Amino acid sequence: MNALMDIWTVFWRDWVVLRRRLTKFILSRMVAPMLYLVAFGWGLGRSIQVASGTYLDFLVPGILALNSMNISFNSITPVHAERIYHKSLEEYLIAPIWPPAFVIGKVLAAVLRGLISSAIIVALALLFGAQIAFSPLFLAVLVLNCVIFAEIGFLAAMKISTYEEMGQVNTYILLPMSFLCGTFFSTHALPAAVRFFIELLPLTHTSYLLRGLGTGTAVSPLSLLVLLAYAVLCFAWSCRAFSHLRR
């Protein structure tokens, strides 16, 4: 019971902050997807042929995957400032809480931001005329993607010492994934060796699953297993990193 209260307390803190900035958050989250939809969906997309449906239908699941990755990762990175600069993380370290509750609460708050942002994209995509089949599994994959990248963001916040290095995670990890993991084009066009490497990355499997589920085509259960494995491993690693802060 206390564990649930602890998770709620950690989540409550982030909810208080989000609620105060909700309008700004929603407006700022509309900019990037709007640009993607106009540039790649309307502009470039009209000259691109895909196997079934329009390029916009192909593109929207990819944008959902990359956007939920970026938002959930970046939502949790302020924990880095709480640890290094404001030292407000000490409040949680000296509190009689269940330590994994801090990780879970922070991840859930980042997932919420990721889902709000995804809902904005879906609304914009429908306005742009995209045809997507939504299902509970589609939502579950989206949540799983947010969980994985929130956990990776948490790990970065625990391990990295400077703002500059936090920025480098975006540059060297998130940005390449944004473009290479089947978000804007099919990975089938890539050389086998490159494809092998790309299929080790979680965002590729999120793109496969969302696109398959969104267009009503078959999806591989293996992709779901890969995402679950990433979520569990990153959670265990995040809890360990949090408990190691005392060293």
Place this chain on the structure above:
Amino acid sequence: MQPMMELEALTKRFRHKDKAGRMAWKTAVDGLSLSVGRGEVFGLLGPNGAGKTTTIRMLTLLTEPTSGRILYGGQEAATHARMVKQLIGVVPQHVNFDQDLTVWENLELHARLHHMGRAAREARIRQLLDYVELSEVQNDGVRRLSGGMKRRLLIVRALIHRPRVLFLDEPTVALDPQVRRRIWTLVRKMKAAGVTVFLTTHYIEEAEALCDRVAMLAGGRLVDLDTPTHFCEKMGLSTLEDVFLALTGKKVQP
């Protein structure tokens, strides 16, 4: 006096870069052993880098000791972390509020982390904000508070859950004499209420005014431990500042 806290050969070593830029070990606290009684106001005095803050961080479970033991009421802190965390309140040397929250929200977060119910926490927060005259700014962001207000808020935050042991790390540093006196009054009230107070300070007069016993620390080691009066008597010196100077060989640096 029944011991509240016992430190047994407490040691902390850190990895750091030496003058030549090579990784080396630095001993911040070296085999510290002492005991603090229930309801006692215990002071830790020492020059900069003596290991005072590292000692407090180990006692408050923020930093893991390299070796040695900490006991609270006879229970090993390492294996009873949750019990210890319920028992203690911590006023750090640095301001560590959540910068995105208001004054009230910072206090509410602390109360929630200590599992206080809604009615209890709201009443307690109101009572403490009134006590330190911060009710007017309860809905302001903490960034807008003055240095003295932040220090008072740090103290009341540590008191919300009614701790039995209060740690104060340099509680009055850089404060004007009026605010310093108010904090002294608060410490005396804590003692009267049976709370054990463990404080570090640069101000000798603060240690003289508040502490039942004082431990002198230098280079991470315990130099001596006694009451302020006994210190002066046994060394034939008139003030605790002279004793400090004689024992540590260093001047007090505020």
